[in-house]
Amino acid sequence: MYLNPLGIVSNMPDSGAASAAPKEVRSSPLPSMFARYRDGFVSHMKGSVPGYDTSAGHDGSLDGLYHMLSYHLGWSDSSGRPVDGEGSQGKALRPTLCLFACESLGGNWSQARPAASALEMVHNFSLVHDDIQDGDLERRHQPTVWSLWGQSQALVSGNALRSVADQTALELAELGVPTSKALKATQILTNACLEMIQGQCLDLSFERRLDIGPTDYLDMVSRKTGSLISCALQMGALVATDDASPIRFYGEAGQYLGLAFQVRDDVLGIWGDESTTGKAAGNDILRRKKSFPVVYALETCTSAARQRLFEIYNREDLTEQDVADVMMVLEEVGAESYSQRTAEERASLALEQVRKISLETWAFHEFEELVSFLAIRHY
Amino acid sequence: MYLNPLGIVSNMPDSGAASAAPKEVRSSPLPSMFARYRDGFVSHMKGSVPGYDTSAGHDGSLDGLYHMLSYHLGWSDSSGRPVDGEGSQGKALRPTLCLFACESLGGNWSQARPAASALEMVHNFSLVHDDIQDGDLERRHQPTVWSLWGQSQALVSGNALRSVADQTALELAELGVPTSKALKATQILTNACLEMIQGQCLDLSFERRLDIGPTDYLDMVSRKTGSLISCALQMGALVATDDASPIRFYGEAGQYLGLAFQVRDDVLGIWGDESTTGKAAGNDILRRKKSFPVVYALETCTSAARQRLFEIYNREDLTEQDVADVMMVLEEVGAESYSQRTAEERASLALEQVRKISLETWAFHEFEELVSFLAIRHY
Numbered sequence: 012m013y014l015n016p017l018g019i020v021s022n023m024p025d026s027g028a029a030s031a032a033p034k035e036v037r038s039s040p041l042p043s044m045f046a047r048y049r050d051g052f053v054s055h056m057k058g059s060v061p062g063y064d065t066s067a068g069h070d071g072s073l074d075g076l077y078h079m080l081s082y083h084l085g086w087s088d089s090s091g092r093p094v095d096g097e098g099s100q101g102k103a104l105r106p107t108l109c110l111f112a113c114e115s116l117g118g119n120w121s122q123a124r125p126a127a128s129a130l131e132m133v134h135n136f137s138l139v140h141d142d143i144q145d146g147d148l149e150r151r152h153q154p155t156v157w158s159l160w161g162q163s164q165a166l167v168s169g170n171a172l173r174s175v176a177d178q179t180a181l182e183l184a185e186l187g188v189p190t191s192k193a194l195k196a197t198q199i200l201t202n203a204c205l206e207m208i209q210g211q212c213l214d215l216s217f218e219r220r221l222d223i224g225p226t227d228y229l230d231m232v233s234r235k236t237g238s239l240i241s242c243a244l245q246m247g248a249l250v251a252t253d254d255a256s257p258i259r260f261y262g263e264a265g266q267y268l269g270l271a272f273q274v275r276d277d278v279l280g281i282w283g284d285e286s287t288t289g290k291a292a293g294n295d296i297l298r299r300k301k302s303f304p305v306v307y308a309l310e311t312c313t314s315a316a317r318q319r320l321f322e323i324y325n326r327e328d329l330t331e332q333d334v335a336d337v338m339m340v341l342e343e344v345g346a347e348s349y350s351q352r353t354a355e356e357r358a359s360l361a362l363e364q365v366r367k368i369s370l371e372t373w374a375f376h377e378f379e380e381l382v383s384f385l386a387i388r389h390y
Numbered sequence: 391m392y393l394n395p396l397g398i399v400s401n402m403p404d405s406g407a408a409s410a411a412p413k414e415v416r417s418s419p420l421p422s423m424f425a426r427y428r429d430g431f432v433s434h435m436k437g438s439v440p441g442y443d444t445s446a447g448h449d450g451s452l453d454g455l456y457h458m459l460s461y462h463l464g465w466s467d468s469s470g471r472p473v474d475g476e477g478s479q480g481k482a483l484r485p486t487l488c489l490f491a492c493e494s495l496g497g498n499w500s501q502a503r504p505a506a507s508a509l510e511m512v513h514n515f516s517l518v519h520d521d522i523q524d525g526d527l528e529r530r531h532q533p534t535v536w537s538l539w540g541q542s543q544a545l546v547s548g549n550a551l552r553s554v555a556d557q558t559a560l561e562l563a564e565l566g567v568p569t570s571k572a573l574k575a576t577q578i579l580t581n582a583c584l585e586m587i588q589g590q591c592l593d594l595s596f597e598r599r600l601d602i603g604p605t606d607y608l609d610m611v612s613r614k615t616g617s618l619i620s621c622a623l624q625m626g627a628l629v630a631t632d633d634a635s636p637i638r639f640y641g642e643a644g645q646y647l648g649l650a651f652q653v654r655d656d657v658l659g660i661w662g663d664e665s666t667t668g669k670a671a672g673n674d675i676l677r678r679k680k681s682f683p684v685v686y687a688l689e690t691c692t693s694a695a696r697q698r699l700f701e702i703y704n705r706e707d708l709t710e711q712d713v714a715d716v717m718m719v720l721e722e723v724g725a726e727s728y729s730q731r732t733a734e735e736r737a738s739l740a741l742e743q744v745r746k747i748s749l750e751t752w753a754f755h756e757f758e759e760l761v762s763f764l765a766i767r768h769y
């Protein structure tokens with residue numbers, strides 16, 4: 012048992028007992044706020060992606076483009092047939108946070124839907140491009156866009172999704188949000204998008220370097236993941252209120268939440284259960300991803316172990332033995348529990364920021380539930 | 391001699407005398423409007439691309455990113471040293487049109503600089519990505535970004551440039567443009583950007599097809615090239631006036647201008663002079679580009695010739711004989727003069743739209759000069 016800083020009892024093992032990780036937990040239900048907003052923003056998104064409704068029936072010149080988008084968003088299969096359910100649609104964390112922030116401050120969350128849709132599209136634009144760069148063949152248990160339609164088409168479809176996102180964000184004014192506020196929201200989204208791309212750029216440059224420490228890594232993550240999550244909470248808050256303080260506190264909280272989310276993701280990328288994460292255990296090691304646990308190990312392990320890690324991470328293809336060796340070093344330095352602690356500390360800091368906003372009890376309780384989920388989730 | 395529909399005497403040969411093309415004309419000076427705005431928007435752009443001023447001196451984590459942008463924009467060389475002059479900066483057609491449209495309607499063009507800068511950045515974002523997709527090694531007489539830094543870095547730097555463009559466009563409000571108008575301008579730019587990407591997507595899909603007619607091709611071009619040029623004139627006009635008519639007429643003119651510009655570009659891509667275009671003659675043939683003259687030939691040539699073209703365009707690498715054969719078919723159907731006529735007809739239509747705006751004489755004269763230049767330029 013491991014009592015995290017949030018006061019939540021989890022089955023998180025310490026480093027010496029990594030094999031006792033709670034692999035029996037197949038899936039944890041999403042916090043209730045996810046279900047409350049889902050239909051509202053998914054229907055809005057479907058209305059905003061042009062050609063979605065017509066992609067099945069006719070042969071318009073741009074159907075191919077919208078088919079790729081619809082496929083990536085989990086709305087249709089690779090042959091264009093609509094998909095029932097939410098199978099490969101992802102958690103939709105960013106739109107959920109946006110609409111929650113709006114409602115938590117007494118706003119009409121329905122008015123914030125263009126922001127929520129835009130956030131989910133920007134996030135998915137980044138995923139389509141990331142998959143090209145990383146050469147990843149699978150995303151959410153299905154083949155990636157580039158692996159089905161080629162790199163060029165995937166590049167263009169990512170770009171298109173981003174433009175549709177921009178168009179969608181600008182619809183805020185049409186739902187009664189004052190013009191100056193709509194402009195401000197667009198500005199926040201644009202800045203977050205640039206920060207996210209800067210983070211992606213740093214991430215790429217880290218791939219070729221072995222001198223990255225946990226601080227560099229967390230700086231990169233706060234851009235790549237934190238900025239859009241922070242933006243989500245800020246945009247939602249902005250629609251609800253003219254008061255700058257809650258917008259700022261939510262913004263700060265989002266940054267910490269992004270770090271908690273990503274570092275937990277990194278833990279799952281190495282020690283997660285394939286049946287819930289959709290990725291094989293040790294997957295990030297095999298892909299030579301310098302995620303948080305590895306970066307931590309590189310800084311704290313013995314010089315002999317570091318030598319071995321350097322040698323492995325400088326090679327193109329890793330053997331099973333290489334992966335086992337890396338896992339051994341990670342275990343020696345307690346990388347799993349250190350990473351998990353880092354995730355939960357950041358989650359705590361997020362909570363601290365939101366405590367400064369005088370939210371109603373239900374809202375604070377829901378945010379607490381979300382924070383715990385993000386830091387200790389299994390998928 | 392060839393009297394085009396604009397009433398301008400050019401040295402354009404008819405199809406039977408393609409070899410008499412005016413290869414002796416090494417360069418034509420740009421119309422005067424280009425020089426008038428250049429310094430104004432280039433300095434604005436340099437102020438908007440973050441990190442430009444500091445890229446030479448220190449080793450910040452994002453210098454690599456801004457170095458790529460600065461290189462692509464022609465401001466520094468591949469090792470980061472500032473470049474004097476305008477060597478590889480491109481014509482800057484879109485910002486010039488934007489600032490001209492503003493001034494021509496009595497507006498303060500200095501106020502429209504954020505729009506102009508944003509347009510040039512969006513255009514350059516598309517070039518960086520196009521070069522990846524087309525595998526092009528050179529652009530404006532120098533190595534392309536991806537060929538120097540790799541595809542992933544080029545992809546990310548294109549994305550960054552687009553975000554900086556969005557940020558820059560939003561600065562209109564800071565220069566005194568009313569908020570609602572700034573929002574409208576952002577909307578026009580966003581829509582144009584999506585259309586441009588749709589055009590790029592169609593262009594990619596055409597690469598695999600041989601059943602594209604001149605009409606399909608011009609539809610694709612009106613999106614890929616026309617929309618951003620149309621957007622440039624509209625944004626400039628919007629800053630100057632509240633009257634919807636001139637904005638609309640300029641928008642229409644821009645579409646035609648885009649077609650004229652691209653079809654002339656296609657003519658230069660086959661029959662242009664390397665010393666002025668920076669591309670070898672017949673370059674587009676060698677790259678199996680289905681540009682306007684080829685699409686026209688595919689539709690109008692004999693079935694035997696079509697068979698030969700199909701065979702050539704289905705192959706990966708072309709021999710000198712293949713290129714000569716394609717050139718022969720193009721000559722047989724008079725593809726050069728037909729294409730040139732098409733460019734000039736579209737240029738005429740652009741002029742017709744602008745005639746509906748009651749511009750001052752100097753402004754109409756300058757637009758006329760620009761239109762002629764775009765349709766008959768040699769570089």
